[in-house]
Amino acid sequence: MAILLDKNSRVVVQGITGSEGAFHTRESVKFGTKVVAGVTPGKGGMDVDGIPVYNRVIDAVEQQGANVSALYTPAAFTADAIIEAIEAGIGLIVAMTEGVPVTDMIKVKQVLKTSKSRMIGCNCPGITTPGVGKIGFMPSFIHKVGNVGLISRSGTLTYEAIWQLTCLGIGQTTSIGIGGDPLPGSNFVDLLELYEKDPDTKALVLIGEIGGTAEEEAAEYIKSNVSKPVVSFIAGRTAPPGRRMGHAGAIIAGGKGTADEKFKALEAAGVIIEKNPAEIGKRVQEVLAKVGKKGKKK
Amino acid sequence: MKIHEYQAKNLLRAYNVPVPKGDVADTPEKAREIAASLGKTCIVKAQIHAGGRGKGGGVKVAKTPDEAYNAAKAILGMQLVTHQTGPEGKKVLKVLVEETSNIKKELYLGMVVDRARDRECVVFMASEAGGMEIEEVAKATPEKIIKCMVPPVVGFSPFEGRKLAFGLGLGTDKALNAQLTNIAKGLYQLFVEKDASLVEINPLVLTAEGDLMAVDAKINFDDDGLFRHPDIKDLRDENEEEPLEVLAKNAGVNYIKLDGNIACMVNGAGLAMTTMDLIKMAGGEPANFLDVGGGANPDQIEKAFRILTADPNVQGILVNIFGGILRCDRVANGLIQAAKNVDIKVPMVIRLQGTNVEEGRRLLKESGLKFTVADGLYEAAEKIVSLIK
Numbered sequence: 275m276a277i278l279l280d281k282n283s284r285v286v287v288q289g290i291t292g293s294e295g296a297f298h299t300r301e302s303v304k305f306g307t308k309v310v311a312g313v314t315p316g317k318g319g320m321d322v323d324g325i326p327v328y329n330r331v332i333d334a335v336e337q338q339g340a341n342v343s344a345l346y347t348p349a350a351f352t353a354d355a356i357i358e359a360i361e362a363g364i365g366l367i368v369a370m371t372e373g374v375p376v377t378d379m380i381k382v383k384q385v386l387k388t389s390k391s392r393m394i395g396c397n398c399p400g401i402t403t404p405g406v407g408k409i410g411f412m413p414s415f416i417h418k419v420g421n422v423g424l425i426s427r428s429g430t431l432t433y434e435a436i437w438q439l440t441c442l443g444i445g446q447t448t449s450i451g452i453g454g455d456p457l458p459g460s461n462f463v464d465l466l467e468l469y470e471k472d473p474d475t476k477a478l479v480l481i482g483e484i485g486g487t488a489e490e491e492a493a494e495y496i497k498s499n500v501s502k503p504v505v506s507f508i509a510g511r512t513a514p515p516g517r518r519m520g521h522a523g524a525i526i527a528g529g530k531g532t533a534d535e536k537f538k539a540l541e542a543a544g545v546i547i548e549k550n551p552a553e554i555g556k557r558v559q560e561v562l563a564k565v566g567k568k569g570k571k572k
Numbered sequence: 573m574k575i576h577e578y579q580a581k582n583l584l585r586a587y588n589v590p591v592p593k594g595d596v597a598d599t600p601e602k603a604r605e606i607a608a609s610l611g612k613t614c615i616v617k618a619q620i621h622a623g624g625r626g627k628g629g630g631v632k633v634a635k636t637p638d639e640a641y642n643a644a645k646a647i648l649g650m651q652l653v654t655h656q657t658g659p660e661g662k663k664v665l666k667v668l669v670e671e672t673s674n675i676k677k678e679l680y681l682g683m684v685v686d687r688a689r690d691r692e693c694v695v696f697m698a699s700e701a702g703g704m705e706i707e708e709v710a711k712a713t714p715e716k717i718i719k720c721m722v723p724p725v726v727g728f729s730p731f732e733g734r735k736l737a738f739g740l741g742l743g744t745d746k747a748l749n750a751q752l753t754n755i756a757k758g759l760y761q762l763f764v765e766k767d768a769s770l771v772e773i774n775p776l777v778l779t780a781e782g783d784l785m786a787v788d789a790k791i792n793f794d795d796d797g798l799f800r801h802p803d804i805k806d807l808r809d810e811n812e813e814e815p816l817e818v819l820a821k822n823a824g825v826n827y828i829k830l831d832g833n834i835a836c837m838v839n840g841a842g843l844a845m846t847t848m849d850l851i852k853m854a855g856g857e858p859a860n861f862l863d864v865g866g867g868a869n870p871d872q873i874e875k876a877f878r879i880l881t882a883d884p885n886v887q888g889i890l891v892n893i894f895g896g897i898l899r900c901d902r903v904a905n906g907l908i909q910a911a912k913n914v915d916i917k918v919p920m921v922i923r924l925q926g927t928n929v930e931e932g933r934r935l936l937k938e939s940g941l942k943f944t945v946a947d948g949l950y951e952a953a954e955k956i957v958s959l960i961k
Contacts, residue, residue: 350799375767375797376685380724383692413896415927428842430894434949437894437925454841456687463689483842486687510845512852513861520826520841520863522796523687528707533849550853551846552949 276403276448277423277468277475278366278392281344283407286311286331286340286353286364288347290322295346298326298370302344305414307407310338331355331362338480344409345369345395352396353378356459361390368409369395369459376522381456386459393459397521399429399451412436412449420445422558425462425467425490426481427454427523431509431551435481438555444562447475454483454521462492470500477503477561479554480545482536484510485524489536491545503561504545507554508533573793575807576619578668580789583766587758589773590751590785594670603644606669607637616643619666622652623790630664633672640669646724665811673785677700678775679740680709681755683763686721694763696720696756699735702775728760742778751784766804767797816879823875825864832857833887834956835880837873839864839894847892850953856960859886869898870906877914888960889920890952900924900932908939919944919959923952 276571278466285302288294290312299322303309311334312322318329326338334340343359345352358365374396386393394401400410404417416433418440426432432451439446450465452458462480469475478500482489489508496504511533513519515526526532541547548557585591593610596619597603607614618630625631630652634640644667653661677819679702686695691928698899699717701709718739720732733753734743742748759771777787798805810818820827826841830848834856838844841863848858860883864876880889893903902925911920923946924932936943944959946952 298774349796373796373799374767375806376794377764377767377797380685381695383722411896413927416896426842428840428846430838430840430896431842431846433894433896434843434846457692458687463691481842483723483845488687491689500685509842509849512848512858513845514830517861518795519828519845519861522794524841524845527684528710550950551850552951 277472279401279403279407281406283342284308284310284340285344286313286334287340288313288343288345290314290327291317292346296322302408305408310368311340312544331358335362342366345371347374349369353382356382357385358384360389364391365389367393368400370400370410372397376456395453395459397455398453399432401450403448404446416440418445421474421476423447423475424449424479425465426451427483428481435479435554439558442555442559444558455524456523461488463495466495466500476565480504480506482508483524484513484526484533485531490539493539496545497543505548505557505561506540506545507551573795574621574804575791577789578619579807580791584786584789586822587762589755589758593667596666596668597644598666600645603667603669604637604641607634607640607755610671613672614640614669615672616640617668618647618652618664620652620662620664622654622656624656628652628654673777673787674780675777675800676780677778680706681776682772683771693724693735695720696736698740700740710806720746728757747959749752766801767794769794816882820879825876827879828861830858830860832859833885835859835886836890837862837864837876838892850950854953854957856957859883870909873906874910874913879908881916888918888956890956891922893924895926900927901935904932904935911941915928921946921956
């Protein structure tokens with residue numbers, strides 16, 4: 275078991291003929307991911323390493339049974355590509371594209387709300403279920419099969435945390451980067467529910483950033499809905515207000531969204547907070563040792 | 573992206589939001605000309621990307637064209653310091669000269685995107701406590717701010733205008749109700765059509781003559797939307813930006829200058845923020861935020877080094893790269909080459925992690941350059957802090 279990406283996942287890559295799309299498709303195939311099709315409008319009939327390319331997502335669904343989409347489309351066309359995937363009935367859409375305008379995401383989220391699709395991203399490193407497959411940029415070697423679920427708003431910081439776990443011999447069920455944009459397709463809350471239900475996930479790591487209220491919402495949700503132990507780190511304690519720290523969503527606006535506020539909210543919800551990012555792995559190790567003894571947190 | 577007040581007012585005019593008559597001047601002569609053509613008492617306002625201009629002496633009233641000339645002469649070229657500019661202030665290169673209004677009441681009207689999970693739409697905020705810092709109003713008397721979400725599916729509806737009007741105490745006056753509805757409708761259109769990220773009219777003035785008018789205006793834009801608005805992109809004023817940040821932007825490096833003395837170069841925004849946090853934890857002060865990009869190729873690394881070393885406050889550099897798809901040995905070669913080309917004179921700690929890390933560290937150690945290599949995340953921060961003490 276794992277969440278979202280499992281052995282039934284059949285991936286279509288939107289933007290497969292671009293240099294990023296082609297490169298990361300190869301990496302994910304090497305990792306074991308079942309990539310069944312690609313889509314680039316106007317390039318239907320081509321193939322990338324034997325993977326058939328179609329003009330439309332619906333063709334990939336009807337002819338190859340695609341049920342997961344990985345997006346590497348240019349920012350200007352990404353909202354259109356996501357909505358096409360939703361319309362084609364794709365259940366999981368993971369968008370790596372950086373730089374999608376917020377007004378586009380407002381529209382996409384309206385369509386998502388009336389659909390059965392789930393979306394991760396944009397501007398995210400992707401999702402990995404070790405032993406099953408991966409979508410996105412996460413380096414393959416950092417993962418290991420195991421029992422920790424990891425959700426993060428970052429990219430390389432996510433790799434860092436996963437790698438800390440793996441180096442300590444702690445494997446993961448599924449690792450997800452939800453992306454650094456102001457309006458991500460899925461937020462922490464949307465995914466916590468899935469991890470809580472997954473019998474293989476014994477503990478969770480939640481990596482947040484300054485800006486917005488996603489961590490506070492997660493804290494509120496964890497308080498009454500998550501029985502598994504959660505370890506959390508928030509990046510950007512030293513970031514000055516009013517400056518956008520790389521990610522479009524990472525900005526302390528109007529004095530709200532500081533790391534300290536987020537740490538406080540999470541701590542009040544019973545989350546184990548770790549303020550030293552070099553110690554995330556060790557902290558999870560301690561938590562797992564306790565879970566092993568008592569079986570459960572509560 | 574931020575723009576000037578005069579640019580924001582030009583946009584407001586285009587969307588039928590009433591603003592005072594006036595024009596922008598970059599010389600005292602031009603200011604006198606504008607004042608003469610307006611033919612009444614004017615206000616001369618410094619144009620910089622920061623609030624609090626009045627308190628800093630950047631806003632003056634002029635009763636005659638000659639007074640406007642003198643006011644512009646005093647303001648143009650001054651180093652204007654406000655609570656938002658930092659102690660060094662910002663040089664004023666333009667002034668807005670416009671007619672004054674007979675103020676009966678000052679209101680606040682603002683718009684942002686509400687990021688909360690169950691909303692995710694454009695929201696209006698309005699308050700009768702106009703003219704003040706809205707953040708202070710929000711803190712002290714949150715009940716004085718009314719909010720109005722616009723459902724994205726239908727866009728702006730007239731009832732939202734009425735809701736705002738009643739909230740501002742203007743609801744029972746039919747004419748004002750209609751005026752406010754039109755203003756809100758125009759602002760909403762502007763916001764979504766031009767990919768704005770923030771609009772603030774503070775104050776929105778009710779004049780003695782019974783008109784509503786945007787006496788000040790602040791508009792920020794979503795950087796990610798600029799590609800489809802060349803007209804907005806043209807409004808960028810590089811004079812308002814930190815010179816090193818302009819350099820970085822043009823080099824495709826994500827850089828923000830801070831006040832400390834330990835520079836850092838990191839791949840990825842989250843890890844870059846984390847590295848700043850670590851420097852602070854170890855007792856140092858970060859000189860910047862720098863995300864060299866997920867790829868961290870030799871060319872980007874060299875450009876990043878040039879930007880970091882151009883900051884005279886920098887006494888040490890911490891490089892923290894997580895090599896993923898890009899292997900650490902290649903990152904190491906890039907670092908060595910860049911360090912040779914840029915001639916770095918301050919101590920540098922390099923922490924590499926990821927694919928082929930052993931080979932990368934070996935290359936650094938054998939390069940003959942004075943790098944200090946660190947393995948751990950926190951250890952790297954401690955090393956650079958101790959090296960500059």
